[in-house]
Amino acid sequence: MSEALRVTYELTCRPGEDPEDKARGVALEQSAELPSRCIPAHVYDEVVPRIEALEPREDGRYHLVLAFPEAITGYEPTQLLNNLFGNISLKSGIRLTDIQWTPALLRALGGPRYGIAGVRGLLGAGERALTSTALKPLGLDTATLAGYCADFARGGIDLIKDDHGLCDQASSPFRERLHACQRTVDEANAATGRASLYLPNVTAPRGELEARLDAAQEAGCKAVLICPFLTGLDALIWARERYDLALMAHPAFAGSVAGAEHGLDPALLLGEITRLFGADMVVYTNAEGRFPTYDQPLCERINDRLRRPLDGIRPALPTPGGGVDAARAGYWLERYGRDTVLLIGGSLYAQGDLTAAAQRLQAVVEGH
Amino acid sequence: MSEALRVTYELTCRPGEDPEDKARGVALEQSAELPSRCIPAHVYDEVVPRIEALEPREDGRYHLVLAFPEAITGYEPTQLLNNLFGNISLKSGIRLTDIQWTPALLRALGGPRYGIAGVRGLLGAGERALTSTALKPLGLDTATLAGYCADFARGGIDLIKDDHGLCDQASSPFRERLHACQRTVDEANAATGRASLYLPNVTAPRGELEARLDAAQEAGCKAVLICPFLTGLDALIWARERYDLALMAHPAFAGSVAGAEHGLDPALLLGEITRLFGADMVVYTNAEGRFPTYDQPLCERINDRLRRPLDGIRPALPTPGGGVDAARAGYWLERYGRDTVLLIGGSLYAQGDLTAAAQRLQAVVEGH
Numbered sequence: 001m002s003e004a005l006r007v008t009y010e011l012t013c014r015p016g017e018d019p020e021d022k023a024r025g026v027a028l029e030q031s032a033e034l035p036s037r038c039i040p041a042h043v044y045d046e047v048v049p050r051i052e053a054l055e056p057r058e059d060g061r062y063h064l065v066l067a068f069p070e071a072i073t074g075y076e077p078t079q080l081l082n083n084l085f086g087n088i089s090l091k092s093g094i095r096l097t098d099i100q101w102t103p104a105l106l107r108a109l110g111g112p113r114y115g116i117a118g119v120r121g122l123l124g125a126g127e128r129a130l131t132s133t134a135l136k137p138l139g140l141d142t143a144t145l146a147g148y149c150a151d152f153a154r155g156g157i158d159l160i161k162d163d164h165g166l167c168d169q170a171s172s173p174f175r176e177r178l179h180a181c182q183r184t185v186d187e188a189n190a191a192t193g194r195a196s197l198y199l200p201n202v203t204a205p206r207g208e209l210e211a212r213l214d215a216a217q218e219a220g221c222k223a224v225l226i227c228p229f230l231t232g233l234d235a236l237i238w239a240r241e242r243y244d245l246a247l248m249a250h251p252a253f254a255g256s257v258a259g260a261e262h263g264l265d266p267a268l269l270l271g272e273i274t275r276l277f278g279a280d281m282v283v284y285t286n287a288e289g290r291f292p293t294y295d296q297p298l299c300e301r302i303n304d305r306l307r308r309p310l311d312g313i314r315p316a317l318p319t320p321g322g323g324v325d326a327a328r329a330g331y332w333l334e335r336y337g338r339d340t341v342l343l344i345g346g347s348l349y350a351q352g353d354l355t356a357a358a359q360r361l362q363a364v365v366e367g368h
Numbered sequence: 369m370s371e372a373l374r375v376t377y378e379l380t381c382r383p384g385e386d387p388e389d390k391a392r393g394v395a396l397e398q399s400a401e402l403p404s405r406c407i408p409a410h411v412y413d414e415v416v417p418r419i420e421a422l423e424p425r426e427d428g429r430y431h432l433v434l435a436f437p438e439a440i441t442g443y444e445p446t447q448l449l450n451n452l453f454g455n456i457s458l459k460s461g462i463r464l465t466d467i468q469w470t471p472a473l474l475r476a477l478g479g480p481r482y483g484i485a486g487v488r489g490l491l492g493a494g495e496r497a498l499t500s501t502a503l504k505p506l507g508l509d510t511a512t513l514a515g516y517c518a519d520f521a522r523g524g525i526d527l528i529k530d531d532h533g534l535c536d537q538a539s540s541p542f543r544e545r546l547h548a549c550q551r552t553v554d555e556a557n558a559a560t561g562r563a564s565l566y567l568p569n570v571t572a573p574r575g576e577l578e579a580r581l582d583a584a585q586e587a588g589c590k591a592v593l594i595c596p597f598l599t600g601l602d603a604l605i606w607a608r609e610r611y612d613l614a615l616m617a618h619p620a621f622a623g624s625v626a627g628a629e630h631g632l633d634p635a636l637l638l639g640e641i642t643r644l645f646g647a648d649m650v651v652y653t654n655a656e657g658r659f660p661t662y663d664q665p666l667c668e669r670i671n672d673r674l675r676r677p678l679d680g681i682r683p684a685l686p687t688p689g690g691g692v693d694a695a696r697a698g699y700w701l702e703r704y705g706r707d708t709v710l711l712i713g714g715s716l717y718a719q720g721d722l723t724a725a726a727q728r729l730q731a732v733v734e735g736h
Contacts, residue, residue, distance in 0.1 A: 205605060345402070
């Protein structure tokens with residue numbers, strides 16, 4: 001007997017919009033998509049979510065909990081997203097804020113393959129906090145980017161990723177950059193005794209995405225960067241199932257999915273859903289950086305969603321970035337804890353000597 | 369020498385937010401993603417979009433035109449989306465409203481393979497308006513759904529698609545439904561002399577998506593339904609390049625990307641971008657149906673984007689649905705013209721006798 005997938009929405013009603021009508025509308029739109037009178041009774045009970053709760057809130061919104069029969073997802077990740085927020089995404093005043101997963105759906109999605117412990121294992125990093133940076137800007141040639149990669153690796157940065165805007169541009173073609181950077185990281189590690197990783201950005205249209213994953217694994221990479229909101233979230237599942245590569249997810253194009261009054265709560269989308277689809281590390285835009293809509297309470301909720309116990313699902317590493325100041329590394333680790341990857345780019349580049357800047361950061365992070 | 373891709377954004381500034389800072393921030397965030405002082409001068413000119421216009425509007429917003437060096441897209445559709453709205457999606461008050469494409473990017477994307485004329489050719493439909501309906505609800509068994517398919521085909525509906533919520537659920541497994549419905553349509557066409565098409569929903573995680581496209585083509589289908597905002601938009605390009613199947617795109621999950629103050633303008637996203645990625649027909653939620661945020665002016669802008677001349681790119685068919693009343697078919701065709709597919713579901717099911725309802729609709733549409 002299949003279980004109920006309990007999904008919570010916050011409804012904002014327009015003047016004159018009845019909350020019960022809105023709630024029933026959500027239930028129908030996300031399942032049978034026909035007026036009740038056109039739905040055979042036996043189908044109605046098997047398919048249409050039941051309204052478990054509809055309660056007014058102090059701010060005038062309504063808290064709605066729907067119990068979906070899990071079988072309507074077909075246990076497929078694409079159909080799951082459709083059931084959660086497919087047609088209702090085209091409406092207004094509907095915000096998806098929580099999901100109480102069923103065991104079968106958790107198994108179907110699977111979560112991270114490496115998780116926090118697995119990434120620590122790849123890095124030989126014990127229990128300390130981790131660091132990441134980005135090779136940038138787009139437009140530099142491969143030799144320069146590979147030089148930066150070497151500088152960061154010699155300074156001990158754990159996860160040196162392509163900027164998510166680097167793909168296969170003429171200025172630094174993918175395969176040329178892949179081999180050059182992996183080589184410099186291997187050379188630096190041989191000298192330092194560390195296990196820094198280079199993460200190429202494999203984001204690409206399907207067909208080419210697979211080819212870049214193949215190339216990354218053959219080149220000896222242990223992890224890659226993917227932008228799942230550009231490729232489709234199922235690209236994470238695909239990569240997890242077929243490659244021995246830890247997956248760092250970047251949120252490019254996701255933010256517009258996460259609105260205040262309408263959309264998916266960013267903590268749910270970036271924290272929980274991206275983790276369940278297989279990301280071992282999830283980049284998000286940290287508070288007090290360049291992205292003001294992400295405040296510290298939201299960031300802490302993202303961290304919690306990434307790390308909280310979920311039956312049979314490994315935790316994933318929060319990777320706050322987007323304007324993090326290296327001088328405040330200790331401050332962020334106090335707040336976020338050691339199961340965190342601090343992603344710092346511009347603040348290291350601004351210091352000029354990348355190896356020295358990296359060493360200073362590592363000293364703070366490893367001493368925390 | 370590469371050309372400039374001109375992109376228009378509407379900026380809504382928060383109190384105290386300087387529009388010029390915001391504009392420069394967009395330009396940097398969508399390219400080099402570093403503070404200007406950290407970007408080598410030669411890279412800056414080659415990579416960072418130039419601000420061509422920044423003008424206040426009457427409503428207090430700012431009209432921004434950026435000229436992107438097209439090469440930063442690498443001519444890849446995933447990177448293109450990243451450059452257009454990747455990181456800035458995580459900000460607020462930035463709305464992407466227009467794109468002036470370069471010839472090279474139009475060629476790289478390619479547009480529809482069949483287009484309006486090609487779909488008309490598959491249907492033998494001459495110049496008249498077209499009709500579509502959906503097999504629903506989810507939860508019915510294959511025999512019942514195939515029976516509806518037969519009813520609609522005998523009534524002359526041109527494009528009989530799976531409801532986008534039907535995938536591979538136990539109630540009607542994909543391949544069983546595919547073969548049953550294609551068979552009923554073939555039988556009906558043999559009796560009527562028409563060329564109605566059955567469109568299975570091939571939306572699925574990668575791997576399975578390709579298998580369903582294979583199965584659809586082998587079963588004799590001429591067109592399929594895809595939800596590109598669940599699969600990733602590049603699934604359209606993939607399908608276009610490898611299969612002899614016209615593509616109907618459904619907007620499930622798109623609305624969350626398309627906002628009023630922040631996000632992509634729906635006409636640009638559903639009308640132009642979805643067309644350029646290869647959709648021959650684009651479903652959208654019609655005015656005066658179940659989706660109040662889509663008013664008639666917006667629908668007309670979507671239609672215009674789908675059909676307007678774009679160098680080397682075929683036009684695509686607007687497919688308004690989502691609560692269209694069959695009794696108002698003439699009204700919509702007056703407004704939208706004959707290069708339209710009217711998608712009507714619930715309004716036909718409510719009439720009971722599906723063949724008779726379809727025939728009535730076809731009489732109006734074919735007489736228009």
